[in-house]
Amino acid sequence: MKYLHLIWAALFRRKTRTLLTLVSIIAAFLLFGLLNSVRLAFSAGDSVDGAGRLIVNSRMSMQNPLPESLGARIATVPGVTAVASSNWFGGVYQDPRNQVVSFAVSQNYIDLYPEIVLPADQRAAWERTRTGAIVGAALAKKYGWKVGDKIPLQSTIFPSKASGNNTWTFDITGIFHAKSEQDAGREQLLLFHWKYFDENNAFGAGTVHWYVVKVADPAHADAVATTIDAISANSDHETKAQTEQAFQASFIKQLVNIGLIVVSIMGAVFFTLLLLTGNTMMQAVRERTSELAVLKTIGFSSRSVQVMVLAESVLLLLLGGLIGLAVVSLIVPGIGAASGGMIPVHGVSASTWVIGIALMLAIGVIVGWIPAWRAMRLNIVDALSGR
Amino acid sequence: MKKFLFNLGLVLLVILALLVWIRLPWIGVVALALLFALWLALSRSGRQAASVTVVGVSTIRQRAGSSSVIVIGIAGVVAVLVALLAMGEGLTATLASGGRSDTAIVLRGGAAAESASVLLRDDVLAVEQAPGVARDAAGKPAMSAELVVAASLKQKGSNEDANAQLRGVDAEAWALRPDLKIVQGRKFKPGLRELVVGQGAARQFAGLAVGDEVKLGTESWTVVGVFASGDAYDSELWADRQSVASAYRRGNSAESVLVKLTGTAAFDGFKAALMSDPKLKVETSTTADYFARQSAGLARTIRVVGLTVGVIMAIGAIFGALNCMFAAVASRAREIATLRAIGFRGVPVVVSVMLETMLLALAGGVLGALIVWLVFNGYTTSTLNGLTQVVFDFKVSPALMWSGLKWALAIGFIGGLFPAVRAARLPVTTALREL
Numbered sequence: 001m002k003y004l005h006l007i008w009a010a011l012f013r014r015k016t017r018t019l020l021t022l023v024s025i026i027a028a029f030l031l032f033g034l035l036n037s038v039r040l041a042f043s044a045g046d047s048v049d050g051a052g053r054l055i056v057n058s059r060m061s062m063q064n065p066l067p068e069s070l071g072a073r074i075a076t077v078p079g080v081t082a083v084a085s086s087n088w089f090g091g092v093y094q095d096p097r098n099q100v101v102s103f104a105v106s107q108n109y110i111d112l113y114p115e116i117v118l119p120a121d122q123r124a125a126w127e128r129t130r131t132g133a134i135v136g137a138a139l140a141k142k143y144g145w146k147v148g149d150k151i152p153l154q155s156t157i158f159p160s161k162a163s164g165n166n167t168w169t170f171d172i173t174g175i176f177h178a179k180s181e182q183d184a185g186r187e188q189l190l191l192f193h194w195k196y197f198d199e200n201n202a203f204g205a206g207t208v209h210w211y212v213v214k215v216a217d218p219a220h221a222d223a224v225a226t227t228i229d230a231i232s233a234n235s236d237h238e239t240k241a242q243t244e245q246a247f248q249a250s251f252i253k254q255l256v257n258i259g260l261i262v263v264s265i266m267g268a269v270f271f272t273l274l275l276l277t278g279n280t281m282m283q284a285v286r287e288r289t290s291e292l293a294v295l296k297t298i299g300f301s302s303r304s305v306q307v308m309v310l311a312e313s314v315l316l317l318l319l320g321g322l323i324g325l326a327v328v329s330l331i332v333p334g335i336g337a338a339s340g341g342m343i344p345v346h347g348v349s350a351s352t353w354v355i356g357i358a359l360m361l362a363i364g365v366i367v368g369w370i371p372a373w374r375a376m377r378l379n380i381v382d383a384l385s386g387r
Numbered sequence: 388m389k390k391f392l393f394n395l396g397l398v399l400l401v402i403l404a405l406l407v408w409i410r411l412p413w414i415g416v417v418a419l420a421l422l423f424a425l426w427l428a429l430s431r432s433g434r435q436a437a438s439v440t441v442v443g444v445s446t447i448r449q450r451a452g453s454s455s456v457i458v459i460g461i462a463g464v465v466a467v468l469v470a471l472l473a474m475g476e477g478l479t480a481t482l483a484s485g486g487r488s489d490t491a492i493v494l495r496g497g498a499a500a501e502s503a504s505v506l507l508r509d510d511v512l513a514v515e516q517a518p519g520v521a522r523d524a525a526g527k528p529a530m531s532a533e534l535v536v537a538a539s540l541k542q543k544g545s546n547e548d549a550n551a552q553l554r555g556v557d558a559e560a561w562a563l564r565p566d567l568k569i570v571q572g573r574k575f576k577p578g579l580r581e582l583v584v585g586q587g588a589a590r591q592f593a594g595l596a597v598g599d600e601v602k603l604g605t606e607s608w609t610v611v612g613v614f615a616s617g618d619a620y621d622s623e624l625w626a627d628r629q630s631v632a633s634a635y636r637r638g639n640s641a642e643s644v645l646v647k648l649t650g651t652a653a654f655d656g657f658k659a660a661l662m663s664d665p666k667l668k669v670e671t672s673t674t675a676d677y678f679a680r681q682s683a684g685l686a687r688t689i690r691v692v693g694l695t696v697g698v699i700m701a702i703g704a705i706f707g708a709l710n711c712m713f714a715a716v717a718s719r720a721r722e723i724a725t726l727r728a729i730g731f732r733g734v735p736v737v738v739s740v741m742l743e744t745m746l747l748a749l750a751g752g753v754l755g756a757l758i759v760w761l762v763f764n765g766y767t768t769s770t771l772n773g774l775t776q777v778v779f780d781f782k783v784s785p786a787l788m789w790s791g792l793k794w795a796l797a798i799g800f801i802g803g804l805f806p807a808v809r810a811a812r813l814p815v816t817t818a819l820r821e822l
Contacts, residue, residue, distance in 0.1 A: 020713070024710070027699055031699045060536070157505075265467050268463040279453050283714055
């Protein structure tokens with residue numbers, strides 16, 4: 001630590017070069033932070049709260065409905081502690097482009113999602129109101145909705161009996177928050193009563209698109225899923241029960257292999273960065289050959305000269321990388337908001353910081369290794385005489 | 388103050404040059420290159436520039452490390468940019484090419500896609516009576532009511548389920564899509580549980596070879612043929628509408644109706660007739676419009692992502708190039724000062740440093756574009772469109788590779804300009820005294 005000012009001085013010996021290199025490093029880590037946040041956002045949902053939840057939908061197709069009566073039979077399966085139901089609604093607000101992720105759910109649905117926090121009085125108000133809807137804080141903010149508002153939503157799928165067309169009216173009775181940053185995606189939801197949906201729906205009745213099942217012991221989730229599927233085996237509404245993680249993972253994998261794309265881009269970026277900073281460090285040490293020789297002459301050991309050069313390159317990477325990630329954490333919430341929930345990013349997660357810092361240290365060491373080794377092997381007499 | 392104004396002017400010049408460069412068509416670039424070559428060969432300062440450049444280029448080998456940073460850095464930018472844009476282009480080509488301007492699709496009012504639409508039997512009959520519908524000699528309308536469901540199938544090479552689009556069609560469906568050809572086996576027979584699969588779906592999902600039995604819904608189906616169409620239909624499974632409706636309990640409803648019109652001009656009358664019918668709540672557009680709309684959102688997202696990543700990488704590469712060229716200029720400071728002392732003017736010096744950087748950038752651009760073309764051209768992948776999978780190929784078109792090269796040259800231009808100006812403005816006396 002006591003050599004920090006010396007390393008710092010060496011780093012900024014050539015201001016232009018160091019600043020230019022820093023900008024390249026910042027750009028690389030900016031990209032890393034952004035891409036990794038997006039990757040994590042799309043693989044989110046494996047929170048602890050999600051453990052032990054099963055999604056049961058029709059084996060034929062996700063859009064195919066299941067009978068509402070099936071819920072009671074699933075509830076009798078040993079190991080199941082609660083069953084809630086949910087339906088697609090396909091809501092849009094004012095303009096077909098403003099999609100609102102909206103589900104018609106049974107009243108106990110939010111009991112199964114402890115990551116959703118709704119004040120008790122708003123919950124009671126929701127249960128009292130037939131046309132009541134509860135909305136996530138992010139969604140409410142986007143359209144300026146407040147508790148007590150009456151809002152019209154168009155369903156892209158279901159006509160309403162009351163209005164004779166696709167417009168459904170809801171009373172907002174509550175605004176819920178996500179328990180942690182990680183679940184912030186849930187703040188884009190609008191939930192309303194399945195009863196209202198079923199009574200007012202011009203097509204079909206008494207059907208549910210999927211059940212959410214809470215199991216007592218997540219370790220036995222697979223066995224419970226098999227038992228649930230056995231209930232409806234060989235009927236005209238066979239089900240497919242799977243853990244929530246598996247359900248979401250299959251979706252993301254079908255969308256696009258985001259992990260692979262991110263890894264390939266970052267591979268190209270970091271390979272270039274390695275060359276670039278490696279080149280800078282080589283130049284820096286070559287220029288300072290005589291200075292290093294002087295250091296050795298006045299008594300610095302070969303090892304400490306080596307460590308100082310290594311520390312210089314690690315410092316360079318850390319400086320650029322941390323600035324890059326800091327910029328990401330400033331702009332990411334903006335991106336999340338601008339994409340209207342399409343890209344569910346809300347901040348730089350702890351794991352991105354950890355991976356990022358590990359990368360900075362690793363690249364710093366790799367890049368500094370050869371120059372540091374050269375500095376260590378420097379022969380004082382040769383170096384001073386300029387040979 | 389004077390220095391500040393000079394630098395400000397330089398930055399403005401760069402911005403102006405970039406704006407022109409982005410809009411410049413290839414013929415303009417060729418003309419520019421020709422003019423430049425003429426200047427090099429014919430004018431006095433041009434010949435000076437050429438000779439200084441030859442000296443600079445011949446020393447590149449001694450600076451292999453820093454030169455390769457420029458080449459590889461720019462190759463990386465171009466490769467990533469072109470690959471992402473090729474993905475977008477491939478997806479657009481697949482989704483948008485299925486449409487025709489003399490065929491109309493009818494959906495329920497307000498529905499943006501087939502999966503969000505329901506048409507009842509009365510609606511279908513009303514569409515049949517609308518003016519402008521083409522009819523055969525017997526007076527039978529050329530239309531097909533269609534039903535789409537997302538069917539769960541195992542993906543090839545993994546044990547995981549993915550959603551394939553199963554389309555139930557009427558007998559006329561084949562005539563409505565003249566580009567669609569059976570490449571193996573035969574068409575399905577109405578009333579039987581037989582499937583014809585798109586070539587993309589056959590590649591993507593397991594157990595879809597001709598002759599295979601596959602379980603969809605509660606029933607077992609036989610695959611009897613494979614078709615090719617080169618658009619989004621390639622990712623679908625087709626069967627008789629009545630069979631699909633009974634297997635998936637859809638009754639008499641359909642999701643969309645595809646209609647062949649008597650001509651392109653007939654669409655307006657057809658649409659007006661449907662709109663003015665008070666009993667009907669439907670929307671119609673030509674299939675050309677419909678497919679273009681389907682792909683617009685997804686393609687735009689990919690484009691925005693590609694350009695964002697490209698711009699950030701380009702900024703990194705510009706600074707890398709600046710760094711390397713500043714170092715190159717610094718190491719040749721004495722040589723450049725000598726040239727100027729014996730009478731070379733500033734312009735040849737600036738041009739030679741710029742030219743050197745742009746040559747390196749060009750090499751990087753060609754390398755990057757070539758790698759992407761070799762690895763990704765025709766690379767097949769799939770994504771979700773709505774609820775179901777669509778299979779598409781990356782399309783590394785010459786236009787994309789050309790725009791990649793333009794990016795490379797732009798990066799080289801910015802990366803070379805500032806070091807070049809520094810070299811030309813260095814006071815001769817101080818430069819000679821250095822080192």
